[in-house]
Amino acid sequence: MVFRPRNSSLNRRNFLKTSASSVVVAGLFDLNLNKPNVSSSGKSVIIIGAGIAGLTAARELMDSGYTVLVLEASNKIGGRIRTNRALGVPIEEGAGWIHGPEDNPIMKLAEQSGQKTFVTKDSNFAVFNHRGKKISNQMISEMGQEHRQMLDLIGSGMTKDMPLSEALEHMAPKMSRDPIFKWMTSAYTEFDTGSPVNELSAMYFNQDDMFHGEDVVLVDGYDRLLEPLTHGIAILTRKPVRRIAYHDRAGVFVQTDKEIFESDFVIVTVPLGVLKAQDIEFIPPLPEIHRNAIERVGMGDVTKVAMKFDELHWPENTQYFGLMTQTQGRWNYFLNHKPFIDANVLTALSFGNYSRMIETMDHDYMLEDAMKAVRTMFGWDTPDPRHYIATRWSQDPYTKGAFSYAKVGCNPYDFNVLSEPVSRCLTLAGEHTNFQYHGTVHGAHLSGKKAAKIAMETMM
Numbered sequence: 001m002v003f004r005p006r007n008s009s010l011n012r013r014n015f016l017k018t019s020a021s022s023v024v025v026a027g028l029f030d031l032n033l034n035k036p037n038v039s040s041s042g043k044s045v046i047i048i049g050a051g052i053a054g055l056t057a058a059r060e061l062m063d064s065g066y067t068v069l070v071l072e073a074s075n076k077i078g079g080r081i082r083t084n085r086a087l088g089v090p091i092e093e094g095a096g097w098i099h100g101p102e103d104n105p106i107m108k109l110a111e112q113s114g115q116k117t118f119v120t121k122d123s124n125f126a127v128f129n130h131r132g133k134k135i136s137n138q139m140i141s142e143m144g145q146e147h148r149q150m151l152d153l154i155g156s157g158m159t160k161d162m163p164l165s166e167a168l169e170h171m172a173p174k175m176s177r178d179p180i181f182k183w184m185t186s187a188y189t190e191f192d193t194g195s196p197v198n199e200l201s202a203m204y205f206n207q208d209d210m211f212h213g214e215d216v217v218l219v220d221g222y223d224r225l226l227e228p229l230t231h232g233i234a235i236l237t238r239k240p241v242r243r244i245a246y247h248d249r250a251g252v253f254v255q256t257d258k259e260i261f262e263s264d265f266v267i268v269t270v271p272l273g274v275l276k277a278q279d280i281e282f283i284p285p286l287p288e289i290h291r292n293a294i295e296r297v298g299m300g301d302v303t304k305v306a307m308k309f310d311e312l313h314w315p316e317n318t319q320y321f322g323l324m325t326q327t328q329g330r331w332n333y334f335l336n337h338k339p340f341i342d343a344n345v346l347t348a349l350s351f352g353n354y355s356r357m358i359e360t361m362d363h364d365y366m367l368e369d370a371m372k373a374v375r376t377m378f379g380w381d382t383p384d385p386r387h388y389i390a391t392r393w394s395q396d397p398y399t400k401g402a403f404s405y406a407k408v409g410c411n412p413y414d415f416n417v418l419s420e421p422v423s424r425c426l427t428l429a430g431e432h433t434n435f436q437y438h439g440t441v442h443g444a445h446l447s448g449k450k451a452a453k454i455a456m457e458t459m460m
């Protein structure tokens with residue numbers, strides 16, 4: 001093996017101390033550990049986290065002749081790209097769509113590896129009020145236009161930040177209480193951002209960028225994209241990193257539960273939720289500017305319950321269903337898988353505060369709650385699904401939320417500063433370090449490329 005793990009029961013007394021000070025670091029590096037075997041570049045990089053950001057960085061570095069080791073806490077790679085095949089068909093627990101496939105680097109990856117895609121159409125929907133009465137599509141489309149215009153007006157015209165919910169109340173008191181408008185604010189805006197509308201920055205919630213074109217799903221599973229990235233790369237799973245000691249001259253030491261690994265550079269791609277929880281100790285601590293940004297940027301939540309039925313209980317060719325549930329964020333958007341897979345699968349989605357709450361409930365409660373919403377739309381005699389999958393991103397110890405969002409009080413700089421090198425041997429990466437495309441697979445991928453470039457330029 002290229003990277004030599006060191007059993008932490010060796011006398012790494014300074015490293016294992018919980019106090020973090022420069023004295024501790026100096027002591028650690030005085031131990032004069034052996035350097036790992038090196039590759040053609042003569043330099044080695046540890047990457048923490050095997051999501052798309054980490055795997056992209058690993059691929060770039062390895063192709064440029066660096067020795068790379070990826071340490072992943074969970075038992076599989078992919079992070080928030082997680083395809084579950086327990087229902088007999090691929091179901092996405094995390095990322096589901098390539099948003100805006102035109103010129104999107106993720107679409108290029110999909111094409112290069114010959115992935116089959118299916119174009120989903122946002123205009124192919126049926127929306128029901130909270131009693132289950134269908135609302136005309138024309139009414140939804142008209143209100144949709146007003147909703148977009150109002151959000152654009154708010155996004156471009158704010159001079160002082162406030163929660164989006166307050167801005168809507170202020171700018172459009174009557175319209176913002178309309179049930180269709182309220183539904184859109186959750187099913188579209190809370191879904192897009194993962195954020196409760198009362199925490200979302202009215203100034204920056206829609207100032208990020210997007211690629212063009214109608215979204216696509218990957219029919220055989222999003223995780224298939226990862227295969228070309230991982231080829232030939234040393235990845236160790238079940239290695240939760242607990243501590244990272246870094247020093248510009250002496251290099252990096254990374255401690256897991258059982259070993260210490262050493263390298264010239266480290267790229268840390270763990271999700272924002274993990275950084276917020278301070279589950280990894282940095283020695284010395286991250287600079288204040290990074291710590292402030294980690295605190296200010298928000299980590300949102302999205303919950304999915306994918307249900308497989310023996311028979312189809314909804315219109316076969318309608319791609320999306322909306323339900324104007326009265327509780328904000330509660331099971332108000334549904335994806336019909338039938339148009340692109342040969343199975344009667346419906347995924348119910350919840351967002352923001354409701355997600356955070358429902359994910360603390362047990363599986364039976366979650367299913368019953370989602371099924372109440374399904375039965376409101378398709379009839380009280382709709383039977384329970386034969387099988388289902390429920391996600392709990394806010395409870396996942398290695399994610400602690402779904403994706404980052406512009407929280408009231410933060411600004412784009414807070415995201416972007418996270419991608420600036422912490423030192424000459426440590427940089428962060430991940431979707432939360434790229435304001436332009438935060439909360440997306442392509443944002444995370446681009447951040448991985450940037451981190452690899454920083455590492456190479458710094459080690460030159």
Ligand SMILES: Cc1cc2nc3c(=O)[nH]c(=O)nc-3n(C[C@H](O)[C@H](O)[C@H](O)COP(=O)(O)OP(=O)(O)OC[C@H]3O[C@@H](n4cnc5c(N)ncnc54)[C@H](O)[C@@H]3O)c2cc1C
Nearest residue numbers: 049051052053073079080095096097241430431440441444
């Ligand atoms: C429900 C949901 C729906 C989404 N839908 C879409 C979508 O449709 N389209 C889209 O573009 N994006 C979507 N996203 C966002 C997208 O999935 C993420 O932005 C992207 O996958 C993040 O990649 P990453 O590499 O930054 O982080 P991650 O994929 O989270 O990778 C980080 C890795 O770090 C590991 N880790 C954590 N702690 C430690 C530790 N201590 N030691 C070692 N490893 C550790 C984690 O286990 C994880 O594997 C969605 C996300 C969710 C949750």
